[in-house]
Amino acid sequence: MATVTVTPEAFELVEFDAGVIRSIAEELATLIGLQDDVPITVEVDETVIMPRVESSIVGNAITISVTGGALEDLHKARTLSPERTRLILGTHLLRARDRLDPAWAEAPTGDELTVQHTSAWDTYTEGRLQRLGLPTRQQRRIYHFRLRHGFSDDIDGVFQRLWDGENLSWSDVEKACEETAALKSNL
Amino acid sequence: MKKMLPVQELARDSRFWRTRMEEQMSDPRIGAGRVRGTYQRPGRFNPDEPQAADGARSLMHGIFMGEIQALEAAGRTAFDFDLDQTPFQLKLDMARQCWDEARHVEISVKLTEWMGTDIGEFAEATFLYEAACNADPAMRLTGVNRALEGLAIDVFNTMKDFGERSGDPVMTFCEDWMLADEVTHVKMGSDWLRRLTENDPERRKQALDFQRLVDKIFSLGGQRSDHEDAPIKLARQFRSIAGFSSEEIEEIADVSNEAAAESLARMGAPTKA
Numbered sequence: 409m410a411t412v413t414v415t416p417e418a419f420e421l422v423e424f425d426a427g428v429i430r431s432i433a434e435e436l437a438t439l440i441g442l443q444d445d446v447p448i449t450v451e452v453d454e455t456v457i458m459p460r461v462e463s464s465i466v467g468n469a470i471t472i473s474v475t476g477g478a479l480e481d482l483h484k485a486r487t488l489s490p491e492r493t494r495l496i497l498g499t500h501l502l503r504a505r506d507r508l509d510p511a512w513a514e515a516p517t518g519d520e521l522t523v524q525h526t527s528a529w530d531t532y533t534e535g536r537l538q539r540l541g542l543p544t545r546q547q548r549r550i551y552h553f554r555l556r557h558g559f560s561d562d563i564d565g566v567f568q569r570l571w572d573g574e575n576l577s578w579s580d581v582e583k584a585c586e587e588t589a590a591l592k593s594n595l
Numbered sequence: 596m597k598k599m600l601p602v603q604e605l606a607r608d609s610r611f612w613r614t615r616m617e618e619q620m621s622d623p624r625i626g627a628g629r630v631r632g633t634y635q636r637p638g639r640f641n642p643d644e645p646q647a648a649d650g651a652r653s654l655m656h657g658i659f660m661g662e663i664q665a666l667e668a669a670g671r672t673a674f675d676f677d678l679d680q681t682p683f684q685l686k687l688d689m690a691r692q693c694w695d696e697a698r699h700v701e702i703s704v705k706l707t708e709w710m711g712t713d714i715g716e717f718a719e720a721t722f723l724y725e726a727a728c729n730a731d732p733a734m735r736l737t738g739v740n741r742a743l744e745g746l747a748i749d750v751f752n753t754m755k756d757f758g759e760r761s762g763d764p765v766m767t768f769c770e771d772w773m774l775a776d777e778v779t780h781v782k783m784g785s786d787w788l789r790r791l792t793e794n795d796p797e798r799r800k801q802a803l804d805f806q807r808l809v810d811k812i813f814s815l816g817g818q819r820s821d822h823e824d825a826p827i828k829l830a831r832q833f834r835s836i837a838g839f840s841s842e843e844i845e846e847i848a849d850v851s852n853e854a855a856a857e858s859l860a861r862m863g864a865p866t867k868a
Contacts, residue, residue: 421623421624421627422624455624455631456624456628456633457622457624457625457628459646459649460645476624477624482716482718483717483718484614484718485618485619485622485718486622486624523643523644526645545711545713546711547708547709547710547711548711548712551648551652551710552648552711555642555648555651555761555763556642559763559764595762
């Protein structure tokens with residue numbers, strides 16, 4: 409099982425349990441097929457309400473930096489939502505697994521990753537999470553995709569291809585974005 | 596049938612969860628974030644922002660809940676008062692508003708489906724209905740029709756603009772249709788306020804004071820304002836069509852700035868909006 413570290417170990421402003429976050433991350437790491445020697449750190453900034461997530465890899469060590477607002481229950485503020493935590497950690501662990509694959513070596517990081525790239529990658533990721541049995545929502549994801557890439561049936565076709573995709577590479581994501589950009593310019 | 600139904604007795608099924616505005620405003624993370632420099636004030640709805648989709652989904656779910664409460668509020672105002680308190684014509688206007696609000700609920704349900712949002716996904720704040728619990732119909736009409744439906748004009752105009760900029764035809768049309776009705780509802784509130792308080796300047800003053808209070812609270816700490824980067828932009832043109840005078844619109848802008856300054860001051864920041 410992967411080694412997961414959650415920081416902080418105790419929360420002061422939100423009613424989160426680091427142990428629950430850790431066990432979700434461990435369960436997902438196994439489900440996704442990450443190697444046991446991959447160290448995973450989940451850094452939670454409990455002071456931020458705005459939902460934001462970033463992940464990075466140094467060597468083979470994965471770090472997910474997430475705000476408390478991204479993990480909280482939408483019905484009850486400052487309370488952990490295991491379902492949202494599962495989807496967010498699942499998305500970023502799967503994205504990290506992609507990055508560990510040489511076929512994704514060219515994938516940019518930080519600000520170089522555009523919202524269109526992110527949205528296309530998230531679509532590919534969430535489709536796979538659904539097939540792994542995680543509760544996902546395709547309609548929510550397609551709204552995100554349309555907002556970034558455009559509103560048309562042809563663009564929806566690109567979305568479906570990414571959602572159903574397996575063993576894609578970074579260049580497949582880039583091509584999908586180029587395709588939707590061309591389709592959008594003709595709308 | 597019971598008159599003056601309190602907010603606690605609104606009918607909701609198991610999909611819905613309530614939240615109180617006091618809880619949101621007293622969230623310790625706001626102050627802590629300000630001290631640590633991690634607090635992020637929401638900005639203008641921009642389709643290219645990473646959080647745009649989820650922010651829009653949350654806001655439109657809030658509007659959906661507001662439409663349900665507006666339907667309930669207009670229905671109560673048509674029913675709660677005797678003819679010596681509210682003319683029959685006012686009851687007819689409220690009944691017509693119920694028809695509009697019911698249609699808005701249906702539009703909002705379709706819009707939330709389009710955006711991938713489940714009914715009840717976000718918690719419900721009941722402030723609109725609470726403003727409609729006032730025992731004086733003139734207060735209800737200023738609090739709900741002028742202040743909160745006025746806020747709805749600002750939201751719909753903002754989100755219509757968001758729909759146009761993102762190329763989302765469904766959002767654009769939904770907002771445009773609902774915006775047209777809201778202008779009528781605000782105008783109804785302005786007309787009835789004038790007629791109900793025609794010979795009672797003190798009552799009119801109290802009603803306008805109540806509106807000012809509601810406007811201030813629900814400028815959401817200045818998030819609804821005249822600033823270009825405000826999440827919800829004050830819709831001056833539509834408010835003018837709805838019967839607000841230039842002075843009244845200026846006053847709402849000032850009230851929003853005050854609310855923003857007070858909100859920042861509460862969090863220990865410099866009092867500049």
